[in-house]
Amino acid sequence: MRYLMLALLLLLAVPAHAGRLVILSYHDIHDPAQGPTTDPDATSLDHLVGHLEYLHANGWTAVSPAQVRSAAQGGPALPDKAFLLTFDDGLESFYTRVYPLLQAYRYPALLALVTGWIETAPGDRLDYNGRDCDASCFVTWAQVREMQRSGLVEIASHSDALHEGIVGNPQGNLLPSAVTRRYDPAAGSYETEAAWRERITEDLARSAALIREHTGQSPHAIVWPYGAFNRPAREIAATLGMAMSLTLSDAVPDPARDRTLPRLLLGGDPGVADLAWQLMPTHDVEPRRVVQVDLDYVYDPDPAQRERNLSQLLDRIKRMDVDQVWLQAYADPDGDGVADALYFPNRHLPMRADLFSRVAWQLQTRAGVHVYAWMPALAFRPRAGDPVASLALAGDGKDVARLDPSQPVVRAWIGDLYEDLASHAKFDGLLFSDDALLRDTDRLHDAPPAGAARTAWLVDYTHELIERARRWRPQLRTARNLFAAPVLDGKAEAWFAQSLPALVAGYDEVGLMAMPQLDVAKPSRAWFERLAAAVAAVPGAREKTVFELAAQDWRTRQPIDAATLLARMRLLQVHGALHLGYYPDDFPADHPQLERIRPGISSATYPYKER
Structure with missing residues (x-):
């Protein structure tokens, strides 16, 4: 059956990949004949051979890291259907199993070394994906020199000691070291940016120096541990000679555009059919299921009760099997839509509790969802005496209190909050709340133009905030709330x-x-x-629009029963809606009822998956 599938894939190979570069990321290569492995990132030797055979038979051309760098700098274009092989962590299996294959196929590859692991002292041990390891788990410097001199293998840094998690919040979560400001429980404080920079610089410099010492060549590339990087870290690596930066993502890399190149992680030991599917040039847009969550429901003055609330939320989201959680990052205990405080350390507003990082990380790692930080764009209540407090947006009083975005000092002040959020928590995207609006009656100090130009002006303003956050989280995705009125009536755009x-x-x-x-x-x-018809009429809107239903009647403050919510979801789907969500999720009260709403909101097909 395996060979029949391979033959079918060869017959179905299409030329639509032309011009694309794919960077493949592998880790350990194990031989099933020598026993099973518990490493979730490992690839079996027969599957790797199958991958190389598939690439060879379907017109893909192996390229070297140097060719990719040259193309990025305006040199010769890469061949059609180019691929770059990369192998992380410097495991011994690269020398014994991968290197002979590279010699047989004459394929170049990039080997990313964690220099601290190769330098493991005699008698010292470390845990590698559940495997008790010493220095023998990794390549030796003599093997590294041999492979480099072959001309097939380029050596990259995978850091010296950043391939680990460090304490990143008061609750003790271990977050990727390279992008996390270390939390000191004894002092009750975070690493300063200056101290973080010093730690990253020292580590990458040590790694580069060891590679240069043992190979005679400095590394040109940094492969970020766990794919986690930020712009300051990338700049530090570049000053040390590692201008080529690689992360993990299923995006298609473009050397001329991407300052950090995404790599396709081949975890879970994918077979040839899996690889072929992932190399398809386009995939259908998968339906997304979204739940918007108030962090105010998790908060409690008692830390023990907060943890109980969090456990309840995690269990619920995991059982729902949704794709995304849009998670409140600000505190709004009075429900007026204005951020009175924040759930992360910041420069300007009170911190109700250092909670967002903890909840976001637990949702990502335990419930397996993508987390978007839900934040206002304008609706913040500055402290008394803050100069920004006098720069409120003068309107007709019908909307929530907002700050005047035409004021540079306001834009910088709010931008500080977005940068603080991104520097203290790991999350996947930003959601701009429904306060991101401007009425004709809003009196701005420096009024932007009217009509569609005002709409574009407000989009540009939110993009300034995105750029502030992307300094620390470059791969952030973005979302924004939209009222239904401008969709149903084009004239409402002015309002x-x-x-x-x-x-x-x-x-x-x-x-x-x-x-x-x-x-x-x-x-x-x-x-x-x-509403569904209006979305379908706008090119590209169906693929991007999440129809977010109300789980509460805002006029009566009464919950909407799950049966009504389900009926509305199904009605929208019948009329072409692809992505669905709802707000609010009152998980302490089990509203909407989990087992009743699950058939409509779960991403799984029936019978529902249990994790």
């Missing part, structure tokens, strides 16, 4: 500075609030049908 085409063009996702109560409209079947 919101929002339009579906502008948000589709400006963000990775659009959180369309499919909540008729917000528009003082009757929640009729016809209303939802019109």
Whole structure:
């Protein structure tokens, strides 16, 4: 059957990959004949051979790291359907199993060494993915020199001692060392940015010096442990001669555009069919299921109760099997939509509790979801005496209190908060709340133009905030809430500075609030049908729009029963909606009821997967 599948894949090979570069990331290569492995990142030897045979038979061309760097600098273009092989961690199996294959195929590769592991002292041991290891688990410097001199293997740094988790919050979560400001429980404080920079610089310099000492050549590439990097770390690596930067992602790399190149992680021992599918030039957009969560529900003055609340949330989200959680990063205990405090350390507002990092990390690692930090764009309440407090947006009083984004000092102040969030927590995306609007009645100090130009001006403002956050989280995705009124009535754009085409063009996702109560409209079947049709009429909108339903009637403050919520989800799906979500998730009260809402919100097919 395996050979039949391989033959079928060869017959179905298509030329649509032309011009694409794929960078493949491997770790340990094990031989099943010598026993099983518990390493989730390991690839079996027969599967690796199958991958190389598939690439060879389907017209892919192996390229070297030097060729990729040259293409990025305006040199010769890469061949059509180019691939670069990379192997992380410097494991002994690279020399015994991979290097002979590279010699047989004449394929170049990049080997990323954790120099501290190769330098493991006699008698010292370390845990490598559940395997008790000493220096013998890794290549020797003599083997490294032999492979480098062959001309097939380039040596990259994978850091000296950054391939570990360090304490990244008061709750003791271990986060990737290279991008985490270390938390000191004894002092109750975080590593300063200056101390973080010193630690990263010393580590990468030590790694580069060891590679130069043992091979005679300095590394040109840094392969970030766990794929975790940020712009300051990348700049530090570049000053040390490692201008080529590699991470992990399923995005298609473009050497001329990407300052850090994404690599496709081949974890879970994928077979040839799996590799072939991942190399397809396009995939259908997978339906996304989203739950928006108030961190205010998790918060409690008692830390022990917070942990119990968090456990309840994690269990619920895991059982739901959704794709994303849009998680509140600010505190709004009075429910007026304005951020009174934040759930992360920051420069300007009170911190209600250092909680966002903990909850986001637990959701990612234990519930397996992507976490978007949900933040206001304008609705912040500065401390008394803060100069920004006097720069409120003057409007008609119908909307939440907002700051004036036409003021440079306001933009810088809010940008500080976004940068502080990104420097203290690991998350996957940003969601701009529904306060990101401008009315014709809003009186700004330096008024932007009216109409569609005002909509674009507000998009540009949020992109300034995105760039501040991407300094520390370069791979962040983006989403923004959108009211239904401008989608259903184009004239309403003037009252919101929002339009579906502008948000589709400006963000990775659009959180369309499919909540008729917000528009003082009757929640009729016809209303939802019109909304779905309006989205379908905008090119590209269906693929980006998350229809976010209300789980509460905002006028009566009463919960909407799960049966009604499910019926609305199914109605939207019948009329073409691809992505669905809801807000709020009142998990302490089990609303919506887990077992009743699960058929509509779960990403799994029936029967539902249990994790």
